[in-house]
Amino acid sequence: MPLLCERCKREVYRVEVCNYCGRKIGVECVKSSQRASKISRLVICKDDWSNIKKRTIYKNKGAKATATAQETA
Ligand SMILES: [Zn+2]
Numbered sequence: 001m002p003l004l005c006e007r008c009k010r011e012v013y014r015v016e017v018c019n020y021c022g023r024k025i026g027v028e029c030v031k032s033s034q035r036a037s038k039i040s041r042l043v044i045c046k047d048d049w050s051n052i053k054k055r056t057i058y059k060n061k062g063a064k065a066t067a068t069a070q071e072t073a
């Protein structure tokens, strides 16, 4: 079963889950990724990278839960 990138709809050999929109995206749509702890990794897609709020949260090693809490507050 082929994997599909949920951002560009292209077939990809491997997907990662964006921590900020929850979509499964291929490497070409991953803007950046970093290690948040020994066991977890943060992935941000190109769409969320252009969102200054999400980008700031990413740079502070925050995950999506923190983002929604701050945005709705
Ligand atoms: Zn893609």
Ligand SMILES: [Zn+2]
Residues within 6 Å of the ligand: 018, 019, 020, 021, 022, 023, 044, 045, 046, 047, 048
């Ligand atoms: Zn995203």
